[in-house]
Amino acid sequence: MRAVVVGGGVVGLASAYYLAERGVDVTVLEKDSIGGGSTGRANGGIRAQFTSGVSVALSKRSIEVWERFEEAFGTDIDYRRTGYLFLARTDETADRFRENVAVQNDLGVGSEYLPPEEAGERCPGLYTDRYVGATYAPTDGFADPHLALQGFSRAATAAGVTVETGVEVTDVRTDGGAVVGVETTEGSREADYVVNTAGPWAARVGEMAGLDLPVSPRRRQLLVTAPGSPVPADAPMTVDVDDGVHFRPERDGRAVAGGHFTDRDPEQDPDRYRTSNDLDWAIETLEHAAGVADYFGPDSEIVRGWAGLYAVTPDHHPIVEETVPGFVNAVGFSGHGFMQSPATGQVVAELVVDGEASTVDVSALTADRFERGETLHEGTVID
Template sequence: MSRARTLPVSADAVVIGGGIMGVSTAYHLATAGRSVVLLEKGALGQGSTCYAAGGVRGFFSDEVNIQLGLRSLEVFERFGDLFDTEIDLHQTGYLFLVDNEHDLAVFERNVALHTAAGGDSRMVSAADAKRLSPLIDSTGVLGAAWSPRDGHCTPEAVVQGYAKAARAAGAILLTNCPATGIETGGGRIVGVSTEAGSIRTDQVVCTAGAWSAQVGSWVGVDLPVVPLRRQIAITEPIPGLDPKTPFTIDFSTSLYFHPEGEGLLLGCPEDIDSWSFDTTRDPAWLTTLAEASERRVPSLREVGIISGWAGLYEMTPDHNAVIGRSRTVPGFVYACGFSGHGFLMGPAIGEVLRDLCLDREPVVDVSSLDAVRFSEAGARPELNVV
């Protein structure tokens, strides 16, 4: 059956973007009794979600992010029961390695903020960090922030779990059906255009990730989101690898790793940032990765790389998301620009966007993350970005 024949005539809300934010939002709106259509230009999760490292955590430097992370973590912990989908959750913890006094003081404050919000974290010594993450060389490490409840899971499984539940609740999820514009009349949204036709609606939810700036431009809303390529490598099996090895981050270099099967998943920034939608893997990055690994995980020098991929971060000027409801275009709601920590916040963001669409108080107060903060000198930097 062609898309034209399956395209609904109207909906209470149209969600643009089929990553974790989109499918979570579609699920929560549908269970709230709203008719929902989700438009995804490719396959569900194809934009950024399924290229994520899969980390889930509540440990951040911003109180709002902590609340969003902790609320989402509760869902990840119960995902199998809630959505009849196993997501391979490993709560082996997050370990941030710190090698200078300034960052040590920052992380001590972050731990205090996290624990005050109900999280479980503490500062540990370099020796303790080595015990928790045996592969590291702890030379120069002054301490580490340890959050044992955090961990990692499989992004694709989470997307499919939400998608299945959203469809069961009545949401219509259309893949390979890109939105091409938002139709307005009298200063209000009246529909969404696609290659297959139009859908009448007075509410649009933008969860388009790195492509959100374009969606916002269709209604004159400035969403300061730009794409940044990030690459990931998977190693060959490592004999004796402790499966309880935490998601380990060398904070000064942003090198990170966690177990993936019998090997490791590894990532770090590129030497020169690629600010574009290009997701071609750059072989030169492997040299950058090797240098960062040599410094902090020298035991990997003899371990081969067997696969990898490149995906996109959706960056904002302060590395914090933009979440809110347009003050100039009634019915336009958005959540994007998570700057590398979007996957882990997807469950809570779906609830927040549902509440914003229903014009009720969100489950987490995200008013400080409204996009207008950049024009009102209200930026609030998030420091724990990897």
């Protein structure tokens, strides 16, 4: 069986690896370079603190892989399990947190509701008097997306996957409604399956198979700051839910900070968007961070920053299914595609080889759920 994977990001390479492991002859076609899309711009956050069952399941299964990634793939991905700390400034948000924790505990996630003083023990610089409550899960954390992509890429190649960079897929060929291959800038390729892992370009690749996928590229920014006082290396990924700012420790006391503070969120052209920070956003982000913890203040320096694209669906959940015969989508991961890539890769391989997913029940992640009005709900979206 032959499969062409369209897109050399982490979802594409994980899918390619697990497909090859199941005996499929796989070619990854990447129009640019490996990791040149969203993967190379991600924050690396890994969490199971979601409220939707399918998101929790994808993350939990993925965390099992992240935990033993170095052993299995021979690559140290700088995986740090310092937890995610969600912070509430209002009673309303704190009430929601209590509900979230109950749901998560039912789904097997070891999150807990914390009073502000205990949140301060997790994140020592926290202005605890500004918060009503928090949630925390010690098994959440973050890793380096570049290293993880390299790990999957090396393992995929070793398993027999061919990776072609600088090759753009321009059309999907079908015969009698079933996929038979793709056209590319370097000629045509035959395939029994085409897997769409094109990230922010996913709707364009879907169109080639006659699909109208509701996956919209939205710009998000991050910056690395050298704060006035160092952020401890074991501080959690800290998310002020009512304010919108988040930060996590980087190396040497530095932190990666981000947030989306406006309702303006225009759809972007993935080939033509601004990949550097907006200066006013960077200043605003540091000001917001300074309102959360005492690490950040007037002495904070901006070391570097960048912008990338979330591939957003209307319900912030991905589309993972064989949508037309031979055409599998693994798209629309918003801010979760890195963390959920291992389980997604496994599911993609099952969809292709077995005709159905068994690792995680992805039956809710169909493309037509939006038309049917069966959208999913997630209570912990990080914008």
